[in-house]
Amino acid sequence: MGDQAKVQSHLNGHRARLRERFLKGGADALADYELLELILFLAIPRRDVKPLAKDLIERYGSYAGVLSADVESLRAAPGLGDTAVAAIKSVQASALRLARAGASTRPVMSNWSAVTDYLQGAMAHIPREQFRVLFLDRKNALLKDEVLSDGTIDEAAVYPREVVRRALELDATALILVHNHPSGDPTPSRADVVMTKNIIDTCERIGIRVHDHIIVGKTGQSSFKELGLM
Structure with a gap:
């Protein structure tokens, strides 16, 4: 040989x-x-x-x-x-x-660990900021998981209009906002807080509820709801 x-x-x-x-x-x-x-x-x-x-x-x-x-x-x-x-x-x-299928089997709010596991897998290691929205129906079932911005999210003023427009197109009645921090630290910044408030205020005017804003880092997540920021 x-x-x-x-x-x-x-x-x-x-x-x-x-x-x-x-x-x-x-x-x-x-x-x-x-x-x-x-x-x-x-x-x-x-x-x-x-x-x-x-x-x-x-x-x-x-x-x-x-x-x-x-x-x-x-x-x-x-x-x-x-x-x-x-x-x-x-x-x-x-x-x-596979993870998204597991997250979609039951209403999102009663299947939270599967949802957050999916978000961690989808976003934790992206080297740039990505902003996505989980659009929910009246029973909090997932209608659409959609990336609305892939890059910087500093220009907060554009997001309320885009989020509301897409929610109306999908006939969504509730949302979960999600973005990642490429630095790895999921701590919300002041800009994150301002952006979230603007989106919540805009959505409330037309009867759409924002359940939470999740920030995904490399080793964990922050929830605006759990932090008392909304």
Whole structure:
């Protein structure tokens, strides 16, 4: 057996053992870089991807950070082609769809832990500020989960008009406001408080209730309602 064949045989054996450990023990049986290896196996069949998996976790800070990274950022990472980028992002998309389905099975206010888990997965590792709204019907069931701004949210004056316009289009009667802090600290800023008050005041004039404003950080969340800010 030639050197190249020996290398490929060793690689195939490693992959088979890793798959078997995963199938027997689930995700808890693997380190984060090994779980990422499983994803990369699908896209990079003839290369040892362990060093690449470790490099990606170091670059983005965590397994979740890799899955949440922007497509263009992943494309710029050494060792990743479009097939590998698509594999990584498809795993994130599948996880978020599963979490969102769990959050939508019951009225939002009686399924709060599932909702906050979904929001943490969707927003904690986004490297820019994103503002989204959960639009609810009269029974507090989720009508629509929609990103209204993807970037800075400093221009607070635009949001009351946009939020109300979209709520009326969807016939929503209640809302939950959500945005992330890329810094990782979910503590509300003064601008966050002012923006929230403006949206609440505008919504109240037409009978739409704002249940809460959630700020998502890398390690946790802040609730305006729990903090007494609304």
